[in-house]
Amino acid sequence: MRSYQAIILAAGQGKRMKAGENKQFINISGRPLILHTLDVFLQDSWCAAITLVVNPKDEERMRELLDLVSSQKDIRLVMGGEERQQSVFSGLKSLKGYTGIVFIHDGARPFVSNDHLHALAEATVENRAALLAVPVTDTIKQVVNGRLETLDRKTLWAAQTPQSFDFELIHQIHQQAAEQGVLGTDDASLAEHYGYDVGIVQGSYHNIKVTTPEDLGKAQAFLGSKQNNK
Numbered sequence: 001m002r003s004y005q006a007i008i009l010a011a012g013q014g015k016r017m018k019a020g021e022n023k024q025f026i027n028i029s030g031r032p033l034i035l036h037t038l039d040v041f042l043q044d045s046w047c048a049a050i051t052l053v054v055n056p057k058d059e060e061r062m063r064e065l066l067d068l069v070s071s072q073k074d075i076r077l078v079m080g081g082e083e084r085q086q087s088v089f090s091g092l093k094s095l096k097g098y099t100g101i102v103f104i105h106d107g108a109r110p111f112v113s114n115d116h117l118h119a120l121a122e123a124t125v126e127n128r129a130a131l132l133a134v135p136v137t138d139t140i141k142q143v144v145n146g147r148l149e150t151l152d153r154k155t156l157w158a159a160q161t162p163q164s165f166d167f168e169l170i171h172q173i174h175q176q177a178a179e180q181g182v183l184g185t186d187d188a189s190l191a192e193h194y195g196y197d198v199g200i201v202q203g204s205y206h207n208i209k210v211t212t213p214e215d216l217g218k219a220q221a222f223l224g225s226k227q228n229n230k
Protein backbone atom coordinates (compact mmCIF):
# COMPACT_ATOMS: atom_id res chain seq x y z
CA MET A 1 0.00 0.00 0.00
CA ARG A 2 1.23 3.51 -0.89
CA SER A 3 0.17 6.78 0.65
CA TYR A 4 -0.49 10.10 -1.09
CA GLN A 5 -2.02 13.50 -0.41
CA ALA A 6 -4.54 14.90 -2.90
CA ILE A 7 -4.94 18.48 -4.07
CA ILE A 8 -8.43 18.77 -5.55
CA LEU A 9 -9.12 21.83 -7.67
CA ALA A 10 -12.52 23.48 -7.47
CA ALA A 11 -11.61 27.15 -7.88
CA GLY A 12 -12.68 27.57 -11.52
CA GLN A 13 -15.81 29.32 -12.67
CA GLY A 14 -17.21 26.67 -15.00
CA LYS A 15 -17.83 29.23 -17.76
CA ARG A 16 -18.26 26.59 -20.47
CA MET A 17 -21.03 24.95 -18.44
CA LYS A 18 -23.06 28.15 -18.74
CA ALA A 19 -24.87 27.38 -15.48
CA GLY A 20 -24.53 30.86 -13.96
CA GLU A 21 -22.64 29.35 -11.00
CA ASN A 22 -19.50 27.32 -10.44
CA LYS A 23 -20.26 23.89 -11.97
CA GLN A 24 -18.87 22.20 -8.83
CA PHE A 25 -22.23 22.92 -7.14
CA ILE A 26 -24.41 21.42 -9.88
CA ASN A 27 -26.39 18.42 -8.66
CA ILE A 28 -25.70 15.16 -10.44
CA SER A 29 -27.94 12.34 -9.23
CA GLY A 30 -28.93 14.54 -6.28
CA ARG A 31 -25.42 15.38 -5.07
CA PRO A 32 -23.14 18.31 -5.99
CA LEU A 33 -20.42 17.43 -8.50
CA ILE A 34 -17.59 18.26 -6.09
CA LEU A 35 -18.93 15.84 -3.45
CA HIS A 36 -18.89 12.98 -5.97
CA THR A 37 -15.23 13.72 -6.63
CA LEU A 38 -14.36 14.07 -2.94
CA ASP A 39 -16.12 10.74 -2.20
CA VAL A 40 -13.64 8.88 -4.42
CA PHE A 41 -10.67 10.16 -2.42
CA LEU A 42 -12.37 9.94 0.97
CA GLN A 43 -13.04 6.28 0.28
CA ASP A 44 -9.55 5.51 -0.98
CA SER A 45 -7.47 4.08 1.87
CA TRP A 46 -4.25 5.22 0.13
CA CYS A 47 -5.32 8.89 0.34
CA ALA A 48 -3.98 10.38 3.58
CA ALA A 49 -5.43 13.90 3.37
CA ILE A 50 -7.15 16.28 0.97
CA THR A 51 -6.45 19.91 0.15
CA LEU A 52 -9.49 21.39 -1.57
CA VAL A 53 -8.73 24.54 -3.57
CA VAL A 54 -11.74 26.84 -3.85
CA ASN A 55 -12.68 30.14 -5.40
CA PRO A 56 -12.78 32.79 -2.61
CA LYS A 57 -16.29 33.77 -3.65
CA ASP A 58 -17.48 30.17 -3.09
CA GLU A 59 -15.75 29.69 0.28
CA GLU A 60 -18.81 29.94 2.50
CA ARG A 61 -20.94 27.72 0.27
CA MET A 62 -18.17 25.13 0.10
CA ARG A 63 -17.74 25.11 3.89
CA GLU A 64 -21.49 24.49 4.24
CA LEU A 65 -21.22 21.54 1.84
CA LEU A 66 -18.25 20.08 3.71
CA ASP A 67 -20.27 20.18 6.93
CA LEU A 68 -22.46 17.51 5.31
CA VAL A 69 -19.47 15.20 4.73
CA SER A 70 -18.76 12.71 7.47
CA SER A 71 -15.22 11.40 7.26
CA GLN A 72 -12.23 10.86 9.49
CA LYS A 73 -10.06 12.27 6.73
CA ASP A 74 -8.71 15.79 6.97
CA ILE A 75 -10.03 18.17 4.24
CA ARG A 76 -8.25 21.54 4.29
CA LEU A 77 -9.60 24.50 2.33
CA VAL A 78 -7.19 26.73 0.40
CA MET A 79 -8.08 29.74 -1.77
CA GLY A 80 -7.32 29.41 -5.50
CA GLY A 81 -6.25 31.93 -8.15
CA GLU A 82 -7.39 33.28 -11.52
CA GLU A 83 -5.83 30.45 -13.53
CA ARG A 84 -5.78 26.72 -12.84
CA GLN A 85 -1.99 26.83 -12.54
CA GLN A 86 -2.20 29.48 -9.80
CA SER A 87 -4.76 27.37 -7.94
CA VAL A 88 -2.42 24.36 -8.07
CA PHE A 89 0.46 26.48 -6.80
CA SER A 90 -1.68 27.75 -3.87
CA GLY A 91 -2.42 24.14 -2.95
CA LEU A 92 1.24 23.18 -3.19
CA LYS A 93 2.41 26.16 -1.11
CA SER A 94 -0.05 25.18 1.62
CA LEU A 95 1.64 21.76 1.86
CA LYS A 96 5.21 23.08 2.10
CA GLY A 97 7.35 20.74 4.20
CA TYR A 98 5.42 17.62 3.14
CA THR A 99 7.54 14.84 1.70
CA GLY A 100 5.81 12.17 -0.32
CA ILE A 101 3.49 11.74 -3.27
CA VAL A 102 0.99 14.44 -4.18
CA PHE A 103 -1.91 13.92 -6.59
CA ILE A 104 -3.29 16.96 -8.41
CA HIS A 105 -6.86 16.34 -9.53
CA ASP A 106 -9.64 18.31 -11.22
CA GLY A 107 -12.71 18.57 -9.00
CA ALA A 108 -14.63 18.25 -12.27
CA ARG A 109 -13.48 14.61 -12.78
CA PRO A 110 -15.63 12.48 -10.47
CA PHE A 111 -15.19 9.12 -12.24
CA VAL A 112 -11.59 8.13 -11.58
CA SER A 113 -11.35 4.58 -10.24
CA ASN A 114 -9.39 3.33 -7.24
CA ASP A 115 -7.47 0.92 -9.45
CA HIS A 116 -6.22 3.81 -11.57
CA LEU A 117 -5.33 5.88 -8.48
CA HIS A 118 -3.24 3.01 -7.20
CA ALA A 119 -1.54 2.33 -10.54
CA LEU A 120 -0.65 6.02 -10.68
CA ALA A 121 0.83 6.02 -7.18
CA GLU A 122 2.99 3.00 -8.11
CA ALA A 123 4.17 4.75 -11.29
CA THR A 124 5.16 7.83 -9.27
CA VAL A 125 7.42 5.78 -7.04
CA GLU A 126 9.29 4.71 -10.20
CA ASN A 127 9.25 8.04 -12.05
CA ARG A 128 8.64 10.98 -9.63
CA ALA A 129 6.05 12.29 -12.16
CA ALA A 130 3.17 10.44 -13.84
CA LEU A 131 -0.28 11.03 -15.25
CA LEU A 132 -3.40 9.22 -16.35
CA ALA A 133 -4.15 9.52 -20.06
CA VAL A 134 -6.03 7.70 -22.81
CA PRO A 135 -5.13 7.14 -26.48
CA VAL A 136 -7.16 9.52 -28.66
CA THR A 137 -9.90 7.82 -30.65
CA ASP A 138 -10.61 10.58 -33.19
CA THR A 139 -8.47 11.65 -36.11
CA ILE A 140 -6.86 14.92 -35.02
CA LYS A 141 -6.36 17.78 -37.46
CA GLN A 142 -3.95 20.62 -36.89
CA VAL A 143 -4.95 23.86 -38.58
CA VAL A 144 -2.13 26.30 -39.30
CA ASN A 145 -2.98 29.46 -41.25
CA GLY A 146 -6.18 27.80 -42.46
CA ARG A 147 -4.28 24.75 -43.78
CA LEU A 148 -5.12 21.29 -42.42
CA GLU A 149 -2.64 18.64 -41.43
CA THR A 150 -3.46 15.25 -39.92
CA LEU A 151 -1.41 14.22 -36.91
CA ASP A 152 -0.21 10.65 -36.37
CA ARG A 153 -2.85 9.29 -34.01
CA LYS A 154 -0.57 6.48 -32.81
CA THR A 155 1.47 9.06 -30.88
CA LEU A 156 -1.43 11.03 -29.37
CA TRP A 157 -2.84 10.70 -25.86
CA ALA A 158 -5.48 12.80 -24.11
CA ALA A 159 -4.20 13.91 -20.70
CA GLN A 160 -6.42 13.42 -17.67
CA THR A 161 -6.03 13.89 -13.95
CA PRO A 162 -4.90 12.92 -11.39
CA GLN A 163 -1.36 13.84 -12.28
CA SER A 164 1.00 12.67 -9.61
CA PHE A 165 4.39 13.84 -8.42
CA ASP A 166 7.05 13.69 -5.81
CA PHE A 167 5.95 16.73 -3.76
CA GLU A 168 9.31 18.52 -3.61
CA LEU A 169 9.80 18.13 -7.37
CA ILE A 170 6.44 19.61 -8.41
CA HIS A 171 6.66 22.37 -5.79
CA GLN A 172 10.01 23.44 -7.20
CA ILE A 173 8.71 23.21 -10.80
CA HIS A 174 5.69 25.41 -10.02
CA GLN A 175 7.90 27.90 -8.14
CA GLN A 176 10.20 28.17 -11.16
CA ALA A 177 7.28 28.42 -13.62
CA ALA A 178 5.69 31.24 -11.57
CA GLU A 179 8.99 33.15 -11.45
CA GLN A 180 9.60 32.73 -15.18
CA GLY A 181 6.02 33.24 -16.39
CA VAL A 182 5.85 29.73 -17.88
CA LEU A 183 2.22 28.63 -18.34
CA GLY A 184 0.80 25.20 -19.04
CA THR A 185 -2.72 23.80 -19.14
CA ASP A 186 -1.67 20.89 -16.95
CA ASP A 187 1.06 20.14 -14.42
CA ALA A 188 2.78 17.44 -16.47
CA SER A 189 3.43 20.00 -19.22
CA LEU A 190 5.43 22.10 -16.73
CA ALA A 191 7.49 19.06 -15.74
CA GLU A 192 8.06 18.31 -19.45
CA HIS A 193 9.08 21.94 -20.04
CA TYR A 194 11.84 21.64 -17.41
CA GLY A 195 13.11 18.39 -18.90
CA TYR A 196 11.65 15.80 -16.54
CA ASP A 197 10.31 12.46 -17.80
CA VAL A 198 6.65 11.94 -17.03
CA GLY A 199 5.31 8.38 -16.80
CA ILE A 200 2.05 7.58 -18.53
CA VAL A 201 -0.57 5.27 -17.03
CA GLN A 202 -3.44 4.32 -19.30
CA GLY A 203 -6.66 5.47 -17.67
CA SER A 204 -10.31 5.06 -18.59
CA TYR A 205 -12.54 6.85 -21.11
CA HIS A 206 -15.03 7.17 -18.24
CA ASN A 207 -12.72 9.62 -16.44
CA ILE A 208 -14.27 12.62 -18.20
CA LYS A 209 -13.93 16.24 -17.14
CA VAL A 210 -17.45 17.60 -16.70
CA THR A 211 -16.99 20.71 -18.83
CA THR A 212 -20.02 21.48 -21.03
CA PRO A 213 -23.80 21.02 -20.55
CA GLU A 214 -23.60 17.88 -22.75
CA ASP A 215 -21.28 16.28 -20.17
CA LEU A 216 -24.01 16.42 -17.51
CA GLY A 217 -26.04 13.78 -19.35
CA LYS A 218 -22.98 11.51 -19.60
CA ALA A 219 -22.22 12.03 -15.91
CA GLN A 220 -25.79 11.11 -14.88
CA ALA A 221 -25.55 7.97 -17.03
CA PHE A 222 -22.17 6.90 -15.57
CA LEU A 223 -23.42 7.41 -12.02
CA GLY A 224 -26.59 5.47 -12.78
CA SER A 225 -24.60 2.49 -14.09
CA LYS A 226 -22.19 2.70 -11.12
CA GLN A 227 -25.12 2.54 -8.68
CA ASN A 228 -26.73 -0.36 -10.58
CA ASN A 229 -23.47 -2.32 -10.37
CA LYS A 230 -23.25 -2.00 -6.56
Ligand SMILES: Nc1ccn([C@@H]2O[C@H](COP(=O)(O)OP(=O)(O)OP(=O)(O)O)[C@@H](O)[C@H]2O)c(=O)n1
Pocket: 009, 010, 011, 012, 013, 014, 015, 016, 017, 023, 053, 080, 081, 082, 083, 084, 085, 087, 088, 105, 106, 107, 108, 109, 209, 210, 211
Ligand atom coordinates in the same frame (compact mmCIF):
# COMPACT_ATOMS: atom_id res chain seq x y z
N1 LIG B 1 -8.57 29.25 -11.64
C1 LIG B 1 -8.93 27.96 -11.65
C2 LIG B 1 -9.42 27.35 -12.82
C3 LIG B 1 -9.79 26.00 -12.78
N2 LIG B 1 -9.70 25.33 -11.61
C4 LIG B 1 -10.17 23.95 -11.52
O1 LIG B 1 -9.46 23.15 -12.46
C5 LIG B 1 -10.29 22.16 -13.04
C6 LIG B 1 -10.16 22.33 -14.55
O2 LIG B 1 -11.33 22.10 -15.24
P1 LIG B 1 -12.08 23.17 -16.16
O3 LIG B 1 -13.11 22.38 -16.88
O4 LIG B 1 -11.15 23.96 -16.97
O5 LIG B 1 -12.83 24.07 -15.05
P2 LIG B 1 -13.24 25.60 -15.07
O6 LIG B 1 -12.04 26.47 -15.16
O7 LIG B 1 -14.12 25.75 -13.86
O8 LIG B 1 -14.12 25.68 -16.40
P3 LIG B 1 -14.17 26.83 -17.52
O9 LIG B 1 -12.79 26.83 -18.14
O10 LIG B 1 -15.25 26.37 -18.42
O11 LIG B 1 -14.50 28.12 -16.82
C7 LIG B 1 -11.72 22.37 -12.46
O12 LIG B 1 -11.98 21.42 -11.46
C8 LIG B 1 -11.65 23.79 -11.91
O13 LIG B 1 -12.47 24.05 -10.77
C9 LIG B 1 -9.20 25.93 -10.47
O14 LIG B 1 -9.12 25.30 -9.41
N3 LIG B 1 -8.81 27.25 -10.52
Ligand SMILES: C[C@](O)(CO)[C@H](O)COP(=O)(O)O
Pocket: 084, 106, 158, 159, 160, 161, 185, 186, 187, 209
Ligand atom coordinates in the same frame (compact mmCIF):
# COMPACT_ATOMS: atom_id res chain seq x y z
C1 LIG C 1 -5.54 19.22 -16.59
C2 LIG C 1 -6.55 18.80 -17.60
O1 LIG C 1 -7.65 18.15 -16.99
C3 LIG C 1 -5.90 17.77 -18.54
O2 LIG C 1 -6.80 17.35 -19.49
C4 LIG C 1 -7.06 19.96 -18.39
O3 LIG C 1 -6.08 20.49 -19.20
C5 LIG C 1 -7.67 21.03 -17.48
O4 LIG C 1 -8.68 21.74 -18.11
P1 LIG C 1 -8.48 23.12 -18.83
O5 LIG C 1 -9.72 23.29 -19.64
O6 LIG C 1 -7.27 22.98 -19.70
O7 LIG C 1 -8.33 24.10 -17.72
